């Protein structure tokens with residue numbers, strides 16, 4: 001395994017590119033403000049991604065699913081490389097959201113979750129999913145077995161029509177089905193799932209908030225609001241432009257009773273750490289065309305479209 005590290009200029013974020021020979025993966029490491037205070041890790045569950053979201057550079061091509069050991073190795077390498085003693089870290093969240101759709105690699109994901117929980121029993125493990133149409137009972141069972149597992153659905157829009165344009169992969173749940181699965185997950189685990197919503201100037205009206213409220217019961221759900229940026233735009237530029245938009249929409253959802261948080265991509269700008277900015281992965285795909293096949297969701301042409309950072 002060959003690993004390359006790229007640090008942000010503010011030294012708060014590091015991106016790692018893992019070359020497994022026949023697959024590539026990325027992981028991102030954050031500190032807030034020190035690793036000991038709070039560490040966040042985003043790691044990949046697949047090399048490339050079959051879903052093909054229109055905002056995401058990872059979705060241009062799919063190579064293969066990663067094994068549980070390859071997922072765990074990303075986390076362990078980050079700790080070792082930075083000399084982080086996991087025992088000394090007060091708060092840590094490991095998120096399965098860098099590259100790949102975790103629920104389309106349930107075998108690798110569940111193996112990694114069990115191993116990571118055994119290694120780091122205090123650390124939160126967040127599954128972030130675009131909601132493919134899979135068996136969610138096994139997700140609930142795993143989440144009951146491992147009490148540090150969280151679940152986040154990438155919702156991003158307030159109508160299925162708009163969401164279908166963003167996530168063209170057909171075999172996925174509708175918004176109403178996501179709401180139902182989230183409620184079942186809440187009832188099984190006693191923990192609130194998150195929906196992630198990428199705010200842009202066409203999905204942040206009062207009508208959008210009302211539609212979300214009609215679908216997702218705030219008794220069961222928490223909201224993550226993310227800044228979006230255009231495909232060729234830097235995260236920093238998008239953050240400045242869209243931050244107010246995201247904050248305003250957070251306040252609208254707060255008024256409906258949702259606990260909300262905002263995903264802050266600051267620091268990723270100069271390392272391509274955001275979803276869709278997987279520059280080194282894209283270069284690897286170009287250099288290995290025999291291993292990288294086009295994603296299902298990319299059967300339609302890519303247009304200038306918003307993308308998320310989570």
Ligand code: SF4
Nearest residue numbers: 049052053056059100
């Ligand atoms: S956003 Fe996630 S699910 Fe969509 S293409 Fe990118 S990695 Fe895959």
